[in-house]
Amino acid sequence: MLIVRAARRTDIDAFVQLAKEAGTGFTSLAVPPEALEARLAKSEAAFASPGTKQTEDTYQLMLEDSETGRVVGCSAVKAMVGVSKPYWDFKILTLAQHSVEADRRFDMDAMMLVNDFAGATEVGTLFVSEAGRGTGAGRLVAQSRYLLIAAGRERFGEKVLAELRGVVHDDGSSPFYDAVSRPFFRMDFAEADKLSASTDNQFILDLGPQHLIYLDLLPKAVQDVVGKTHKDGAGALRLLEWEGFHYNRYVDIFDGGPLVSAWTEQIRTLNESRAVTARAASVAGGVSGIVSTDRVDNFRTCQTQAMIDGDVVGLPYETMQALDLQDGERARFWRR
Template sequence: MLRVRAARRDDIDAFVALSDAAGTGFTSLSVTPDVLAARLEKSISAFASNAGKPTESTYQMMLEDTESGKILGCSAVKDAVGISKPYYDFKIITLAQSSAEADRRFDMKAMILVNDFAGCSEVGTLFVSDAARGNGAGRLVAQTRYLLIAADYGRFGPHVLAELRGVVREDGSSPFFDHVSKPFFRMTFDEADRLSAASDNQFILDLMPKHMIYLDILPEAAREVIGQTHEHGRGARRLLEWEGFTYNGYVDIFDGGPLMSVPTREARTARESDRFEIATGEGDITGIVSTDDFQNFRSVRTAVTVKDDKVLIPAEAQAALELGEGETVRVWRSQS
């Protein structure tokens, strides 16, 4: 059975392997093994804490095959961004241009560098290996993030953000970066991506232009990818839209990928979830069941049946959750 659980120290080798498999442009995984190891340490402390409020912590989770013990994917939730480390994006704005003398009236779009989402939470680092794709694993990993948030809303900000990977060519370059950002950074897309993931982003404030960038003067190759999602991220975007996320004209400063957001308590999986006591039995609909406990967080996708204040789940799912009858879980049930 596949389950999602809080990351452990001994996941480091698998974490590094997932980072290597993700490839160029996957910013949150484009870091060295030392940085990944440090993330695991910080995540362990975050899960063990009783914060009760956002503390700029990252909760790292792993997708695990309980039979083999193999790690097949990962995801993370940051409880707050943009506070000690700026969370920069380009915001696309519309400027009204008019001249009575020239008899002209039209709108122009421009981008400005902003840190508009300081204090919001972020879901990200969602990656599933080829071996696990096609059997609901990606959806389990994605939806579990909102069940974690629902376990203690007080730890998270007013909105949840998600940055989607933008268009990247087969050679690893980005048309948006080449024409928009590269002239200011004087480095490759991969170098900028890795530096952003590993640093406090001061270099962005130091080097990025302080003035607006007009979209109309950009080459078509750059304009046509603004707000577009990498082909491998289209499924993730559809799932975000299903959760209630919307795109409101914010894009990544390196690849032009879209930033999407949703009010924290409106994310569909969390909003539609309920707490029940466990009972043993066979289910009649598909659900995702989580422990609803930060210190021992786990989730599985399994068949469930709700009867009064109890949820019937198979013994195998209880074993994967490391819980038994009478204990409390959080359940999201498929509506189809």
């Protein structure tokens, strides 16, 4: 059984391995092992906190094979971004050009550096290793983030965003970065990526473009990747769109990948899930779905079969055990 659970400090070795597998361009994992270790410690403290209001805590989740104990994936929820550390993106604007004398009327797109998502919650760091793919694991990890938000609604913002990796070649180069951002930052893509993940992003304010960048002046090959996701992120984008996220012409300043967002209460999994009472039961011919502990501390989710009777959900003993649920305890269920 695959379960998604709150990360622990003891996950460090598995976390480092996942970061290596993710490769160049996966910004949130492009940090040294000691930074990953610090992230686990802070996440563990966040899950254990009372959580009466929104803070800048990050909740790290791990995908685990319950039979082997092996961690095969991860994801995270940043409760609040863009406040103490600006959340920079390029916003694409359309400028209307018109001249009566020249008898010309056309539009031009331009990018502007902005921090428009201050106070929003971000879902990200979604990665499943080769060992966990092809089992519906990616969807389970993705949906678990919204069940976590539902379990501690007061901890998270009114809007949720996700930034997807843009087009990055196998050699680690980014056509968008090389044409747009490198002239400003004067460093390799990998170095800029690591600085963005490990610092307060002051270097972006110090060195980034202060004026509009006209897309029409960029090479056609670069224009074609603006707002496009990396081939390995196509599935993640489809899941986000299924949840109700939309692309509103914001892109990452380094690889040009798309940023999508949604109002929290309109996210499909969160909106369709409901609080239930969990009961151990013999389940045969029931419905399928995802069940989670409806609490932030020791948060866990998994896919399961269930019998529904009003607000009571009957779950197999193995599911109850995997989630550390007691008979009669409050849980949350999303029906597939």
